[in-house]
Amino acid sequence: MRNSALLLFVTLLLSSAQSFGQREGAQNATAVIVAPVVSGEFADQVEALGTTRANESVVITADRSEKVMAIHFDDGQAVKKGDLLLTLDKRQEEAQLRASQAVTDETRNSYNRAQGLSGTSALPRATLQERAAQLAQAQAVTDSLQASLTSYEITAPFDGILGLRQVSVGTLVQPGDQITTIDDLSQIKIDFDVPSVFLATLKPGLPIRGTIEAFGDRQFEGVVTTVNSRIDPITRTVIVRAIIPNPDNILKPGLLMSITLYKNPRQTLLVPEEALIKRADRNYVYVIEQDQGQTIARQRSIELGARKPGIIEVLSGLEEGDKVVVQGIIKLRDGMPVSIRAEQTGNESLEDLLTQKPTTGGQ
Structure with a gap:
């Protein structure tokens, strides 16, 4: 009976000691903020510079040496293909056409009369x-004169925006003299050089993003349409052409654009950059685990892939859904108890994270 009572006392004592140790461990746990390991789209980035160009661009010129009779457009006007822009003096040619038509009519009548008599001697x-x-x-x-008259009326070759007018009514223009310009700005071409070491991953359809100093942080998105067939033997670069939609015509030809080309798109594991711990040539993160009812931070070696501002690609060492420590890392040691103060799932500010209700759960 005494042995049974002693055994019961020892059991109760150990249980009380274990409960006290757990409470003390919880009180000594380091508060951390964590973020989940997610699977997301990722692509390598190539930086480049390029100059914007109109989708189509033409200098409108005269084909004849003649005076300007009428101008049918204003500076900067939007026009459609075939719209009349300018008329040259064609009165002499019209008179020649009328004379030719009269000769043609008379010749036709003469032929018709002869045809009526063709069956007789x-x-x-x-x-x-x-x-x-x-x-x-x-x-x-007559047909030749009619065709030549079309060159006295200058029309828009395609839909676009006209530039500045360079002539006035009465101006004597010569073949090749500039009248104005026309640009198709519905989309913008951008050519840029990419090192040939990336040639294997360059192909039409790759996305790009561009910024222009005049428009601040505004980003313009487009896609690669062509990779040039030749490599520059001096610079060892290849010209890549991309198209950027320009529905509001805000982009103009001749602008310098900073371009980011996204190549080798893939689905991969991603973690916030602040979770990374680098020691010598090894990379680590602290992963939240459960150990005998306690939430601990376990140091784990990982293999890195590419990175971009704020995000790193993880090739091995983690699984989707793991939680890694992103705040409070400095105080941690491998296996140390932690309490999860908040979980970062997006671009929340630190202030917003600290207002979250603390949790003690791990994975």
Whole structure:
């Protein structure tokens, strides 16, 4: 009986000591903020510079040496393909066309009369053939004059925005003289050089983002459309062309753009950069684990991939859903008890995280 009572006393004593130790351990646990290991899209980045260009760009010039009779556009006007822009003096050519048409009509009438007599002996067959040839010749002259008249009316070659007008009514223009410019700004081309070491991963469809100093932090997104077929033998770079939509026509040709090209897109594990601990040539993070009812921080070696500001790619050492310590790392040692003060799941500020309700759970 005495032995049983003694055994019961010892059991109660040990139980009380264990409970006290757990309470003391919980009180001594280091408060940390954690973040989950997530699987997300990631891509390597290549930085470059390029100059914006219009999707299509043409200098509008005259094909004839003649005076300007009428101007049908304003500076900066948006036009559609085929819109009339400028008319040159064509009065002399129109008079020549009317004369040619009169000759053609008379020749046609002569041919028709000869054709009516072709079945009789009054008109030799050779005469009918001669008049047919005269009609064809007259019609060809008329068609040529009509075709030449189109060069006296200058039209827009495609939809676009006109530039500054360089002529006035009465100006004598020569072939090649600039009248204005027209640019298709519905989308912008951007050509930039990429080192040829990345050639294996360059292909149409890769996304890009660009920024321009004039527009601050605003980002312009586009896609690669072409990778040049030749490598520059001096710089060992290849020209890549991308297209950026420009529905509001805010981008203009000639702007310097800083470009980020995203290559080798993939699904991979990601953790916040602040979780990383670097010692010599090894990389570590503290992972939250449960050990005999206690929440502890376990140091774990990881293999890194690429990185971008605020995020690192993890190739091995972690699994999706693991929780890593991102705040409170300095005080930690391997296996140390911790209490989870907050969990970072996005871009929350530290102030917002500290207002979260503390938790003690691990994974």
